[in-house]
Amino acid sequence: MAEALAGFAAFLALAFLRVPLAFAMGLVGFVGVAWKVNLAAAGAMVAQTTYETGLAYTLSVIPLFILMGNLVVRARMSEELFHAAYTFLGHRRGGLAMSTVIASAGFGSICGSSIATAATFSKVSYPSMKRYRYRDALAAGAISAGGTLGILIPPSVVFVIYGILTESNIGKLFIAGILPGLVMTLLLCTAVAWIAWRDPQAGPPADPHGWDERLEALQHVWPVVVLFIGVIGGIYGGAFTAAEGAGIGAGGAFLFALARRTLTFRILVEILVESARTTSMIFMILIGAFLFANFLNYTTLPGDLRDFVAQFRDRPVLVIAAMCVIYIVLGMVMEELAIVLLTVPLFFPVVISLGYDPLWFGVIVVIVVQIGLISPPVGLNLFVVKSLLPHISLRTMYGGIWPFVVAQIVVLALVIAAPGLATWLPQFMK
Amino acid sequence: MREPLQRFDRAVEPALGYVAAAVLFAMMVLTCADVIGRYFLNAPIWGAFEVTEMLLAALIFAGLPLVTLRGGHVTVDLFDAVIPDWLLRIQHIAACVIGFACTAYLAWRLWLRADTLYAAGETTAQLKLRLAWLCYAMSGLMGLTAAALAVLAARRPHRHVAGSEQ
Numbered sequence: 001m002a003e004a005l006a007g008f009a010a011f012l013a014l015a016f017l018r019v020p021l022a023f024a025m026g027l028v029g030f031v032g033v034a035w036k037v038n039l040a041a042a043g044a045m046v047a048q049t050t051y052e053t054g055l056a057y058t059l060s061v062i063p064l065f066i067l068m069g070n071l072v073v074r075a076r077m078s079e080e081l082f083h084a085a086y087t088f089l090g091h092r093r094g095g096l097a098m099s100t101v102i103a104s105a106g107f108g109s110i111c112g113s114s115i116a117t118a119a120t121f122s123k124v125s126y127p128s129m130k131r132y133r134y135r136d137a138l139a140a141g142a143i144s145a146g147g148t149l150g151i152l153i154p155p156s157v158v159f160v161i162y163g164i165l166t167e168s169n170i171g172k173l174f175i176a177g178i179l180p181g182l183v184m185t186l187l188l189c190t191a192v193a194w195i196a197w198r199d200p201q202a203g204p205p206a207d208p209h210g211w212d213e214r215l216e217a218l219q220h221v222w223p224v225v226v227l228f229i230g231v232i233g234g235i236y237g238g239a240f241t242a243a244e245g246a247g248i249g250a251g252g253a254f255l256f257a258l259a260r261r262t263l264t265f266r267i268l269v270e271i272l273v274e275s276a277r278t279t280s281m282i283f284m285i286l287i288g289a290f291l292f293a294n295f296l297n298y299t300t301l302p303g304d305l306r307d308f309v310a311q312f313r314d315r316p317v318l319v320i321a322a323m324c325v326i327y328i329v330l331g332m333v334m335e336e337l338a339i340v341l342l343t344v345p346l347f348f349p350v351v352i353s354l355g356y357d358p359l360w361f362g363v364i365v366v367i368v369v370q371i372g373l374i375s376p377p378v379g380l381n382l383f384v385v386k387s388l389l390p391h392i393s394l395r396t397m398y399g400g401i402w403p404f405v406v407a408q409i410v411v412l413a414l415v416i417a418a419p420g421l422a423t424w425l426p427q428f429m430k
Numbered sequence: 431m432r433e434p435l436q437r438f439d440r441a442v443e444p445a446l447g448y449v450a451a452a453v454l455f456a457m458m459v460l461t462c463a464d465v466i467g468r469y470f471l472n473a474p475i476w477g478a479f480e481v482t483e484m485l486l487a488a489l490i491f492a493g494l495p496l497v498t499l500r501g502g503h504v505t506v507d508l509f510d511a512v513i514p515d516w517l518l519r520i521q522h523i524a525a526c527v528i529g530f531a532c533t534a535y536l537a538w539r540l541w542l543r544a545d546t547l548y549a550a551g552e553t554t555a556q557l558k559l560r561l562a563w564l565c566y567a568m569s570g571l572m573g574l575t576a577a578a579l580a581v582l583a584a585r586r587p588h589r590h591v592a593g594s595e596q
Contacts, residue, residue, distance in 0.1 A: 019524075020504060020505050021503070023533075046535075051565060054490050055486065055564075056483070057483045064461065239469070244464070247464075251459070272452075272455055273450055276451065276493035277496050279489060280493030280497045281497045281502050281504065284503065
């Protein structure tokens, strides 16, 4: 136990020294194993882990989904999604903000990154909201919160990472995210409605559209539908694995971007290099986390934690609630990827020992990450929106975000209370 | 912006960028071709699985010096907005030195592993590709990442302040 705590302390010290988290985790893992076993074993372990993580076929899902996301951003499918939602809802109070949330959900079904989704709608839907004099607090809140749907609705980079850490089926995790994703969309829209009801000036109604315009707008959304059905449908139906689905999705997005003439050779190279950089970044931190987890497994911490939790065996929900509180607090001040990589290897065996479903816990983890992404002061999505809309102050954004945070916490509670939301759909998969 | 040792970036970034781009594109095409071949032509591509694995390794390690040079690693930057310049500078140099030690050591260990793979004549199962060469490449690119961190140590740190990124 003491060694593990010393390890965590050393990791935190290095992290606050501004050492990249990947190196901080890897270094502590290496020194820890060298101490518990010996230097030769630690040296062999780092080479082995690095080499094997680099050569793991299932992990090809990461670069391919990242590439798919970057390509659909470039193919401008977000604009048609927003326009279609807008023709249906724009005339309502707060309708443009609801349209942003719904279009983000649609975009999330072909893009696995919350940051990319939030960045996209900062450009796509903010100008319309500005035109109709929406308050910045509502506009920025809807964009930041809507963006988090990118990781709950499949595909999702966070589900992929959870699947890798826990050796769960990535395809099933994706499917588990669908129903909670729809519930989340609904609740975020409810949050918008509540804000607009409390302060009618926050989101004034825009021009109404007739049914002919609506149907016309819907027809332009077909590429998104094709990509979603092709990729997620293919994974659900068992036609291909998640890694293959990612390749098909990237290929499809490439063809759509090409057909829409949004790609030049230069832009394509730029997208590919950008995706490669993100991939390397994720893999380094993944390797660091594996090394750190290796060290923890040599300590008594995992066993101690299981023993400690065993006394709550008849009220396991208390343990889950405690974990959620830890996640939400950590999420306020820490980077979400690091939280997942540090905690999931530790929490997962405990949760499973309490008899919970691995897919269900995956959904819980993704929802707490979503909450972390928009909860002040350190919310990555807030920062992304802020960097693209620099005239909105962080204070305004912090003030406007809390109804959305509450909505997400309600979804978290719903999924804890009704695990079927997460586990019902995946059970039909082969 | 003039930074010391710009020549290093000019030598490394374009070359590795094209390599990484080509590798990722190849991965995408190969995966699609494999699935299409399996379903429509009843002929999956022989060895696609292991080529994808090797492409993945090449992609990660080719991207590593790139992400390092851009300062793209995930870092705790909570206090960047408040700490004074001199402290930031010390932190930055310390972080680069630690990063250099980690990556240089890893490059050396990967090289030893490549030697072992070479001596044992390890190959992939289907295509019989020599794995040692890939591992030597991984080691070399890890070494290049160490060099990139040494270069970064000589440069001024980038302050990450909330909302100022990108």
